[in-house]
Amino acid sequence: MSETKLPLDDAQHADSARALADVLERVSARTFRDELIDAGLLIPTGVDGLYGRSEVFESVVEGINQLVTRMGADQNAEVMRFPPAMNRADFEDSEYLKSFPNLAGTVHSFCGGDREHHRLLKCLEDGEDWMGDQKPTRVVLTPAACYPCYPVVAKRGPLPAEGRTVDVYSYCFRHEPSLDPARMQMFRMREYVRMGTPAQIVAFRQMWIERGKQLVETLALPHWIDLANDPFFGRGGKIVADSQRAQELKFELLIPIESEEKPTACLSFNYHMDHFGEIWKFRTEDGEIAHTGCVGFGMERTTLAMFRHHGLDVAQWPASVREALWGAR
Amino acid sequence: MSETKLPLDDAQHADSARALADVLERVSARTFRDELIDAGLLIPTGVDGLYGRSEVFESVVEGINQLVTRMGADQNAEVMRFPPAMNRADFEDSEYLKSFPNLAGTVHSFCGGDREHHRLLKCLEDGEDWMGDQKPTRVVLTPAACYPCYPVVAKRGPLPAEGRTVDVYSYCFRHEPSLDPARMQMFRMREYVRMGTPAQIVAFRQMWIERGKQLVETLALPHWIDLANDPFFGRGGKIVADSQRAQELKFELLIPIESEEKPTACLSFNYHMDHFGEIWKFRTEDGEIAHTGCVGFGMERTTLAMFRHHGLDVAQWPASVREALWGAR
Numbered sequence: 001m002s003e004t005k006l007p008l009d010d011a012q013h014a015d016s017a018r019a020l021a022d023v024l025e026r027v028s029a030r031t032f033r034d035e036l037i038d039a040g041l042l043i044p045t046g047v048d049g050l051y052g053r054s055e056v057f058e059s060v061v062e063g064i065n066q067l068v069t070r071m072g073a074d075q076n077a078e079v080m081r082f083p084p085a086m087n088r089a090d091f092e093d094s095e096y097l098k099s100f101p102n103l104a105g106t107v108h109s110f111c112g113g114d115r116e117h118h119r120l121l122k123c124l125e126d127g128e129d130w131m132g133d134q135k136p137t138r139v140v141l142t143p144a145a146c147y148p149c150y151p152v153v154a155k156r157g158p159l160p161a162e163g164r165t166v167d168v169y170s171y172c173f174r175h176e177p178s179l180d181p182a183r184m185q186m187f188r189m190r191e192y193v194r195m196g197t198p199a200q201i202v203a204f205r206q207m208w209i210e211r212g213k214q215l216v217e218t219l220a221l222p223h224w225i226d227l228a229n230d231p232f233f234g235r236g237g238k239i240v241a242d243s244q245r246a247q248e249l250k251f252e253l254l255i256p257i258e259s260e261e262k263p264t265a266c267l268s269f270n271y272h273m274d275h276f277g278e279i280w281k282f283r284t285e286d287g288e289i290a291h292t293g294c295v296g297f298g299m300e301r302t303t304l305a306m307f308r309h310h311g312l313d314v315a316q317w318p319a320s321v322r323e324a325l326w327g328a329r
Numbered sequence: 330m331s332e333t334k335l336p337l338d339d340a341q342h343a344d345s346a347r348a349l350a351d352v353l354e355r356v357s358a359r360t361f362r363d364e365l366i367d368a369g370l371l372i373p374t375g376v377d378g379l380y381g382r383s384e385v386f387e388s389v390v391e392g393i394n395q396l397v398t399r400m401g402a403d404q405n406a407e408v409m410r411f412p413p414a415m416n417r418a419d420f421e422d423s424e425y426l427k428s429f430p431n432l433a434g435t436v437h438s439f440c441g442g443d444r445e446h447h448r449l450l451k452c453l454e455d456g457e458d459w460m461g462d463q464k465p466t467r468v469v470l471t472p473a474a475c476y477p478c479y480p481v482v483a484k485r486g487p488l489p490a491e492g493r494t495v496d497v498y499s500y501c502f503r504h505e506p507s508l509d510p511a512r513m514q515m516f517r518m519r520e521y522v523r524m525g526t527p528a529q530i531v532a533f534r535q536m537w538i539e540r541g542k543q544l545v546e547t548l549a550l551p552h553w554i555d556l557a558n559d560p561f562f563g564r565g566g567k568i569v570a571d572s573q574r575a576q577e578l579k580f581e582l583l584i585p586i587e588s589e590e591k592p593t594a595c596l597s598f599n600y601h602m603d604h605f606g607e608i609w610k611f612r613t614e615d616g617e618i619a620h621t622g623c624v625g626f627g628m629e630r631t632t633l634a635m636f637r638h639h640g641l642d643v644a645q646w647p648a649s650v651r652e653a654l655w656g657a658r
Contacts, residue, residue, distance in 0.1 A: 043409060043481055045416045047467045052477060055408035079384035080372060083500055083515035084413050087374045092453055101439040101446055106463050107470060108437050109504040110430040114563045117430055124421060131465045134435050137504055138376045139514060141436065148381060152372055171412055171500065175438040175466055185468065186412035234443045 032258065032308065033181045039312040048177040049185035056314055060303045061188065063325030065169070067218065068190050068297055071211055077167035077192055082148040084141060084171035084186075090151045091140040093279050099232050099240065103174040105141035108134040141173035145189040146294050153195060154280035161285045163196025165204075181304055182257045182264045188299040194292065197284055198273075201293035205251075205269050208295035212253050212267045218324045221255050221305050228252045228268065249273070255305040266301040270294050361587065361637065362510045368641040377506040378514035385643055389632045390517065392654030394498070396547065397519050397626055400540055406496035406521055411477040413470060413500035413515075419480045420469040422608050428561050428569065432503040434470035437463040470502035474518040475623050482524060483609035490614045492525025494533075510633055511586045511593045517628040523621065526613055527602075530622035534580075534598045537624035541582050541596045547653045550584050550634050557581045557597065578602070584634040595630040599623050 036042040043052030053061070085107060091097075096104060110120065112133040123130035142148060145168045153164060169190040176183060194204040209225060216223045228250035232240040244250055250270050254263035271293040276282065282290035310317040365371040372381030382390070414436060420426075425433060439449065441462040452459035471477060474497045482493060498519040505512055523533040538554060545552045557579035561569040573579055579599050583592035600622040605611065611619035639646040 043411075045411075045477060045481070046418065047416045050412065050414065050416065050468060052481065053410045055410075058408070058410050079387070081382045081384075081387050082372075082374075083379065083513075085379065085502070085515055087376045087379065089375065092459075097439075097453060097459075098450060101441075101449060103438075105436040105438055105466065105468070106460065107434040107502070107504075108463075108465075109432075109434055110426075112430075117563055120430060121427060124426060130421075130426075131435065134437075134465070136437075136460045136463070137434065138506070139379060139434070139502075148374060152374070152381065173414070173436070173468075175436075177467070184412075186414055234446050 033179060035312060036181055036304075036307065041307065041312065042181060047185070048179055049183060051181070051184065057303060060306055060314065060325065061299050064219070064297070064299060064302050064306075065190060067215060067324060071215060072167065072192055075165045075167070075192055077165040079167045080149055080152070082142065082145075082168065082170050084173065085139045086142050086148040087151075088136070088138045088140045091143075091147065093151075094147055094276070095279065096143050096147070099230075099237075100143070100174075101233055103176060104143055105173040105175055107137045107139045107141065109137050111135045142170055143174065144172055144296065145170045145191045146193045146296070149193055150195075150276045150282070150292065151280050154282045158283045158285055158287070159195055159290055163194065163200045163284070163290075166193040166195075167191070168193060180258050182301050184300055187301070190297040190299060191294050193294040195277075195282060195290050197288070198291045201271055201291045205271055205293050205295070209251060209253075209269050212269065212295065216253065216255065216266070216302075216305075218321075219302070219306060220318055220321050221302075221309055223253055223255050223266075224263075225251055225253055228265065247273075255302075255309075257301065257305050257308050264301055264305070266298045266305055268296045268298075270296070362508060364641060365510055365633075365636065370636065370641065371510060376514070377508055378512060380510075380513065386632060389635055389643065389654065390628050393548070393626070393628060393631055393635075394519060396544060396653060400544060401496065401521055404494045404496070404521060406494040408496045409478055409481070411471065411474075411497065411499050413502065414468045415471050415477040416480075417465070417467045417469045420472075420476065422480075423476055424604070424608065425472050425476070428559075428566075429472070429503075430562055432505060433472055434502040434504055436466045436468045436470065438466050440464045471499055472503065473501055473625065474499045474520045475522045475625070478522055479524075479605045479611070479621065480609050483611045487612045487614055487616070488524055488619055492523060492529045492613070492619075495522040495524070496520075497522060509587050511630050513629055516630070519626040519628060520623045522623040524606075524611060524619050526617070527620045530600055530620045534600055534622050534624070538580060538582075538598050541598065541624065545582065545584065545595070545631070545634075547650075548631070548635060549647055549650050550631075550638055552582055552584050552595075553592075554580055554582055557594065576602075584631075584638075586630065586634050586637050593630055593634070595627050595634055597625045597627075599625070 037044055041054050041057045045051060110133050116133045120130045120133060149166045149168055153166060171186055172189050173186055175185060177185060194201050227245045227248060230241055230244060250268060252265035253267035255266045257264040274289045274291055276292045277290040284290050310321060366373055370383050370386045374380060439462055445462045449459045449462060478495045478497055482495065498517065500515055501518050502515055504514060506514060523530050556574045556577060559570055559573060579597060581594035582596035584595045586593040603618045603620055605621045606619040613619050639650060
């Protein structure tokens, strides 16, 4: 069937402009990613969003990590370091699957005997699906660094009057293969997590929005703060996202990495209200359901922003930035 | 049916003694684990072998890590830091599934739409299996820190005459839930990986056996070196293990943690011969298939050995050990 081409109307023009912008962005994403790979900073593994890191890349991550530690030294935070996986029961309870089922990663293992093992190896050899006897384990990859700490703290009983602050840092997993190096499947998140009364959480969050701005100013990165726009799953997702914005539950510190128009959220400032408190029966000293909040530092994203804005050669970075990251070395 | 009890013969005596020893070991495993948890060094998550770590625990891990770095400073090693997961295709190629199918962890994600999402949430709510729409991703948890580096280095073409040495460090996963704290499901492994001629690998391994002994002597830990006894899967597993021992492919540095009789492998010294070279078509400068080997440091195991032998209070550790870990602080 042949089609008569009609002149485009305004909406169509807008659509095709957007499509073109998307293509250009993909091309530009590919370019920055290729630059990082060519410079040896990221090591490709053949899976989009899964990279090895060079020594230099890691030294920037660690420099930022230590800046965050110095900035939070007055927080009296309890350091907890979890592996990059958590108890599946806690994960199920967290309701993450309501919002982002597509991003989660469950861990499965082979549970067969000799016969099933032979079948598995035969399938592998023949290039067929060998996953038939992989069964879910009791372990799920951590979707955000703070998730494992809530049930742990809740088990200790009511919070003290001053509440609690926890310091967590781990690799996280999100299943969203992408050519944008700022959208990795495995990346590190450092967080301070606050548990207490609504007033304590709101004050904590406001303070960390200010400190977050200070941090990236120290790193000489362009930035602004905005309400978050999380990609909640499914047809109902937009409504949830709108509600999150209307209630001002999550702010992000944005830095242009892939594009000026779609800057990347490098830090986030979250108020969960009583969401986790209700789930894990957290209480404040006076018996109310505890509220929680957290500030999250996207370590790879902030590091990538540094390479984007200061160049791929750290020796050429501004002296003040080098000093902030590594001291007078 | 009633049974007449006959006097036990020697073999039966030996059997029941072994059974009793096993029970005692489980009790003792439980005890050391509980001590670590009570001291706040390990944080239970409700899954055996999956723990959070305290700040003090992490400071020991990092102290050992830096000792290893200083010990390997002359190795001219390329630092590569991979996330705790790897490309599934590379994992399949590695033949890990031949030997330890039961230990591997594959990562699965939800791939449905709105309808499947509703079903998932309904299953969760009803306490039923919700994993029906979890499909394998292209990502598998790293079984040993060195696995991701072989295909990366192989892609660079033939090795230089002096071979290559790579420095890797990551969380690894093994599906073996256990009450023994030295048998975790997620733990960190630091490694130096050597690629080159057979003579280069053998010399490297011999040198690191000596350095490994030096390291644990610095840490004032009792230890000995022995051939490894890996738990290869299935009926054929024993034959493979015997062959590995007969060829002296893997040595371990053992330290008693849970028991004197069954000490724990804390470091390992491996010669893979041409196994990885064949798979990823590694070649030496003169066109031969490259051989590979590695020394692996079990970071949690070595740390646990410290708490076992020097006590749970690091302030009471011998001055020489504290100095080695943290300098004169």
